[in-house]
Structures are given as C-alpha cells and as structure tokens.
Amino acid sequence: TQLLEQSPQFLSIQEGENLTVYCNSSSVFSSLQWYRQEPGEGPVLLVTVVTGGEVKKLKRLTFQFGDARKDSSLHITAAQPGDTGLYLCAGAYSSASKIIFGSGTRLSIRP
Amino acid sequence: NAGVTQTPKFQVLKTGQSMTLQCAQDMNHNSMYWYRQDPGMGLRLIYYSASEGTTDKGEVPNGYNVSRLNKREFSLRLESAAPSQTSVYFCASSESGNTIYFGEGSWLTVV
Numbered sequence: 710t711q712l713l714e715q716s717p718q719f720l721s722i723q724e725g726e727n728l729t730v731y732c733n734s735s736s737v738f739s740s741l742q743w744y745r746q747e748p749g750e751g752p753v754l755l756v757t758v759v760t761g762g763e764v765k766k767l768k769r770l771t772f773q774f775g776d777a778r779k780d781s782s783l784h785i786t787a788a789q790p791g792d793t794g795l796y797l798c799a800g801a802y803s804s805a806s807k808i809i810f811g812s813g814t815r816l817s818i819r820p
Numbered sequence: 821n822a823g824v825t826q827t828p829k830f831q832v833l834k835t836g837q838s839m840t841l842q843c844a845q846d847m848n849h850n851s852m853y854w855y856r857q858d859p860g861m862g863l864r865l866i867y868y869s870a871s872e873g874t875t876d877k878g879e880v881p882n883g884y885n886v887s888r889l890n891k892r893e894f895s896l897r898l899e900s901a902a903p904s905q906t907s908v909y910f911c912a913s914s915e916s917g918n919t920i921y922f923g924e925g926s927w928l929t930v931v
Contacts, residue, residue, distance in 0.1 A: 810864070
C-alpha cells in the first residue's frame with residue numbers, strides 16, 4: 710500500500726498543453742520534494758517545499774504545498790518534449806528523517 | 821566528488837542465494853536509505869538509518885537486513901533471495917530528511 714498517492718499514473722499530452730500532477734496523503738509531512746527520473750538513472754531533485762501553502766516556480770514548473778502539508782501539486786505550463794520523464798513526489802516525516810516516495814507519474818509529451 | 825557510491829551495479833542471483841549490496845557516502849550525511857524500484861513504479865523504502873548506530877524499517881523490510889557500519893556506510897543484505905526481490909535498488913543519503921542524494925542504482929535479478 711502506497712502511503713503517498715500520485716495521480717495520474719500516466720499522462721500523454723501534446724506539446725504546448727498544460728498539465729497538473731497531484732500528490733496526496735493522509736500524513737502530515739515536514740517537507741515535500743519533487744524529483745524527476747530518467748531511465749537508468751537515480752531521481753534528481755527539482756524542488757523542496759516546506760511551508761503549508763507555499764508556492765515555488767521553476768521556469769515553466771509551479772509547485773504548491775497544501776495548507777495542511779498533506780498534499781502537493783506540480784503544474785507544467787506549455788509542456789515540451791524535454792519534460793518527458795518519471796515525476797516522483799517524496800514526503801519527509803519530521804521526527805526521524807524517514808522519506809517515502811509516491812507511486813510516480815510517467816509523463817510523455819508528444820511533439 | 822563521488823557522492824553516493826553503491827556496488828555492485830548488476831547482479832544475477834539464484835533463488836536462495838545471499839548477497840550484500842554495499843553503499844558509501846562522502847557527504848558526511850547523518851541519514852541513509854535503501855529503496856527498491858520495480859519497473860515503471862515509484863521508490864519504496866526498505867530500511868533507513870537516521871543516524872550512525874540506528875536503523876529502522878521502512879515500507880517493505882521483509883526479506884532484507886541492513887547494517888549501518890559507520891557514518892559513511894550502509895549495507896543491505898538479502899539472506900535468501902527470491903524472484904520477488906528482482907528490482908533496482910537505490911541507496912541514498914540526506915542531511916536529516918532534507919534533499920536526498922541517490923547512488924546510481926544496483927540492478928538485481930533473481931532467477
């Protein structure tokens with residue numbers, strides 16, 4: 710059972726479209742991180758959000774942490790083929806350095 | 821700058837054999853982790869170590885043991901490998917639950 714649910718699991722859209730990926734849990738996290746993973750490699754950090762309600766922007770990517778620090782979203786504006794990859798959210802528990810990952814969203818952007 | 825180094829990169833085991841995956845980090849991080857990733861899926865936490873001398877179970881600890889040998893090294897042992905343990909294993913480290921840095925992964929096949 711995955712404690713951190715991501716949706717959708719798969720997403721294939723046309724270049725130029727917008728998309729949102731969601732990460733939800735019943736647990737409260739001290740921080741939530743988003744990673745992107747290419748085939749054959751380890752995940753690479755995109756952003757960390759720490760404060761409830763926090764919004765961070767990274768070029769065309771916008772990340773939001775829910776007010777209750779249980780959920781997060783990743784919005785991509787004007788998607789490009791280079792955005793193709795596996796996107797993972799990860800929640801950190803405050804007490805013991807435990808970090809769990811979501812089930813992943815596999816994103817494919819068609820030219 | 822090596823970061824997180826894990827060995828071996830590839831391994832084929834027969835059912836019932838044992839093996840140890842080695843991991844070392846040179847970033848002086850307190851926390852270390854072992855995750856497994858099945859094809860197209862997110863990462864699932866096997867065990868983690870919040871600091872030298874402590875280890876804790878993650879989401880899927882059954883069939884595995886770990887040793888935090890010192891601050892740098894965190895090994896994962898499969899005592900009696902099963903086909904269900906065929907996966908990619910990632911070692912990672914962080915400074916007390918902040919950004920995770922991953923090794924390159926170990927591809928394990930149990931036949």
